[in-house]
Amino acid sequence: MTISWPFKFLALTIIITWISVSSTVLADNNCANREATSSFGTWQRLGYVLSSEKNFKSVSEDDFQNAPTSSIRLQIKDNITGSRSWVIFVRDDVGRPLSVIRRRSSVAATKGFWTERVRGNRVNIEVLGLKPTEEITIVGGIAYPAESNQVHLFSTKMPEPDWHEAYKSGDVIRKLADPVAFFLTSGTSPNGELESWTCTSVLVEDDTILTNWHCGGAKWLNSSLYWNSEVLSNCLLEFRWDGGTSSSQFGCGELIIADPVLDFALVKIEPLAAGAPLNSLPIPVEISVGNQATSNLLVVHHARSLAKNLSRNCASVAEADRPQFFFHNCDTDPGASGAPVFDERDGRVVGLHHAGFERDKDCRILARNNEAVGMTSIKEAACKVSVVRAKLPRLCGTKG
Incomplete structure (x- = not known):
């Protein structure tokens, strides 16, 4: 069957329009910023x-x-x-x-x-x-909603993300997943409305979570106002955002330290108004004492504000431009920021995921590398501060 030129022209117009709209939507998603939270709610x-x-x-x-x-x-x-x-x-x-x-x-x-x-x-x-x-x-x-409705920018090895529900992956993985928390907060945008976003966080002390510094703000918020009192008071930490029927929810308390260079923040946890006590929190993760592993990595995360997922069978793929960071190929998406990168061999945290693929303003991929901050670098930067050593004895190794 021969298709006449008017139909060809119409089809071409539709395709061009779809590409144009898609590019506009993606560009609005601030593609050039690798460190992305997930808009939610x-x-x-x-x-x-x-x-x-x-x-x-x-x-x-x-x-x-x-x-x-x-x-x-x-x-x-x-x-x-x-x-x-x-x-x-x-x-x-x-x-x-x-x-x-x-x-x-x-x-x-x-x-x-x-x-x-x-x-x-x-x-x-x-x-x-x-x-x-x-x-x-x-x-x-x-x-x-059930998941974020923002445009998905998979930083993945294949077109479809290779992640699965964390609690369907065996006993060992379940123990690693327990101390990972869905991090949700909000702030007042320039139009006067409250806007919320999500990340991932991990319990590193009996009452303290670790996440990315950039999770303390949104793209419209001046970076000097990240982790302000509104962001902290609106914070919700959900350790059972996992598809189950129970919940384990807490709020954020004191900001202990925030480092925009290494992109990490350590925050004390507080009970909610009618929430569970702190002694109901899971066991904190174990931190690696050496260099990050080069293979057998896994990430437990809340990409796209989804229930707790696991990206597995991945590795460190190259050295980053800065020695405190490393590249990896564990599948992620906005919302996975602040997720722990585990060495599957010993179950210890070797890094903190903080950035997806590098893209230009039109969302074209420039480099297929996800990036994490090395836990050794985070620990050294945090624990050289005397106040941090006093408040986080487990993380800093000062617990008697």
Whole structure:
């Protein structure tokens, strides 16, 4: 069958248009920046007021302009001064209690706090113990989809990513995956709206996570404001973002050290308002004491804000331009930043993944190398600071 030139022209026009749109979308994704977080979630100002007379409110995906919703997290504050107390019940869509939040202090409550991330597309809030003049406000919330909806820029060996669910990979891998946490936070963008992003982090001390420095900010935030008080207070660490039914959620506390040159940050962990205690955290990872391995590497990560995944059967492929870094070919994507690179032979962490393939502004690949920071370099840089040695005895080897 012969195709006439008008149909050929139409087909060519469609193809050119698709390429043009795709290039525009990719370019908007800031391709030239190898150190990428994963945009995740839809923020919505809510302003729902609860009182002694109206003490119940249901929040659903309808409140987030019907954005795809697999879980919801709410920001709450009160207008009460003094040592008054109240109790908030966070319930699922049929009324089962998911958590109970008790007012800890007037400072924390009037400043505002976050609930845990609640699975499902609806969450119900019930408050008890308010007097007639007292109010609690659901300031806003974030609706999270099942995975990031931003453009995927696979830094992978093959066209399709070679990663798999971490907890389907045997007992040894499960132990390595336990201390890896989904890192989620948010900040106020130039348009005044809250925008959230995700990375990966790993437990290196009984109460401290390690992640990338660039995970403390977004591309629109001045780098001098990375890891500011808003980013820390909005932080959520989820050690069971793994496709299971249970959760293990915590907040970020004190920023111990942040190094933009080596791209790492060490942050203390705090319990959430109604969250689990610190003694329920998993066992921290073991850190390699020598140079990074050249083969048998694996990475446990949350690329694309997905449940905990494993990239395996990879290796260090070349020396990086800087001696503190090394290249590897473990498959990654935005959201994997801050993921531990393990030596599979002994289960120790040899590096911290921080950058994907090098690309130009139009997303053309310039170099097919993922990059990690060597753990020896991170440890040396952090532990030469006396405050860090005092607060992180396990990492720095000063624990008596």
